[in-house]
Amino acid sequence: MNRVSDQMRISPVGKAGKDLCGMTGSARGPAAGDKTWTVLELLKWTTDYFSRSGIDSARLDAELLLAHALETERLRLYIDYEKPVLPEERDRYRALVQRRARERVPVSQLLGVREFWSLTFEVTRDVLTPRPETETLVEFALSKAVAVAQDSDSVSPFRILDVGTGSGAIALSLASELPLAQITATDLSKPALQIAAANADRLHTRERLRLLEGDLFQPVASERFDLIVSNPPYVARADIGSCPPELSHEPEMALFAGQDGLEVIRRLVAEAGDHLSPGGWLGIELSPEQTERVEEELVQAGFVDVERRFDLASRPRVVGARWPMK
Template identity: 40%
Template sequence: MRWQQYRELAAGLESIEDFWRYGQSRFSQAGIDCSQGYQTPRAEAAALIARRLALEPEDLPELRAARLTALEREAVLDAFYQREILRRPTAYILQEAWFAGLRFFVDERVLIPRSLLEPFIEEGFAPWVDEQRVHRILEIGTGSGCMAVALAQRFPEAQVDAVDISPAALAVAMRNIASHGLEERIRLLESDLFAALPGERYDLIVSNPPYVDAAAMAELPPEYRQEPHLALAAGDDGLACLLPLVQAAPAHLRPGGVLVLETGDAEEALLSQYPDLPLIWLEHPAGGYGACLLLADESAQ
């Protein structure tokens, strides 16, 4: 559908409530995928309306009767058109996303922030990690830098190294690190896993690496196809990054160090490759696993 046709279909909409209802209905009928941060068509519509009006989504209920100006209507409809017809994720349209309660800049150079590790970061990986002993942290595959920033804030006495193979992603991470005032505590490095870190050792290594296998990549919704292929695809079995990471990490852990990995649906494939590896699986508050940790002392056995 062309933009002009889309505008004509929305003729007569005037208030925030009109647009909120319209966006929710359009998104539901179109079957958009809502798993990249907002979870429901209603929440997606609210985010797009609010940010196009320089508001927050929680402001909308009390302003639902407010009528939009002509320019505001155009701005909201443009966002709806991108979301429904072009299937751009809301985070890319707004160039913002949230992780661990923090706002980040994002665009198509990076994966939209989301991770099974988020609640565990907020808890400091207790009881497995002793905060007082964490002085150096490494994050592998930093993307937007959201996890590096969250780790730096959760472990305020630690220095953080954050690496990514993509120079484009590192440019986004640099912007987010600066916006959170953490340039002195987070060092960014272009690196394929540990390649740029010879001899470096850490108390905590954290990674949400690519782990989507070939079959799952072929079935991804259109929204996910707008994210960097490099940040998702992990070969036929989803282990293209996980295996070399698990193999190399012990040499980069200090005594008592901890490796934390998100494995997602590659959990079973990893277990089939390393059935005897003493992985500790982390149960997500919403249910299920898909993330694990490995203690340095155990990996040496």
């Protein structure tokens, strides 16, 4: 979960937006019945329209949606940039652009998939869209898996728990890198678990992933793990008014956690020790502003070796800590 602190910026849909997304047609917008438009012309027009609509990733979104409408790879857009776009292709594209700009539907939901950790995941309104920042948690988990394996003389499989798995992005990314690990993933949402199962099937890792329905650690009440990871809800309800409008299309239970955003994280920290093997690690994704408070919670709960991991924007994105050996 990320970019939750970005300010909401919604610009009114201007006349150009009506040209593209309505059915009236205009020389300035590629609506039905207009002149022939090339790939490059559509990209330029849509990028400008998205920018004026307050969408940060205007060019990228335009490219992804046009490639989807043309049923081609994104790279082909620049190889075939002078290619005329057929009317039926333009109609498909216009419908996607309308939903992105007017309804602020995330691109991942319009496409039905999202790339994460070089893997492709199915995404719907039932799950949080995997964000690039969450790869920081995967990197943390992999580093700790290697460290624990090197320090251990146990022949037992390395056991990982992903709490609140959603689409399964974290658990399945770890499965792709750690073929001998035993991975369990829990979620309170049955629809989310169905998406995670579908993604496991897509990535041919279903037999290595145990999916359990329930709240946090409830489905694994008597079990212990070598590594526990979680990207829990951590947006404060007090900040809901400043959230980007795209978040309205994602499940609230995966986003918001009380007035300060720490309601679920506090429970994770308090309960994780009962489910970690001695020397096991806990890694939690959070908002940068929450870092110090969560570090304090970890120390108070008895964890040691508390550390931070930073995302690509050099912001603290993951806090990790080890459960004592004794």
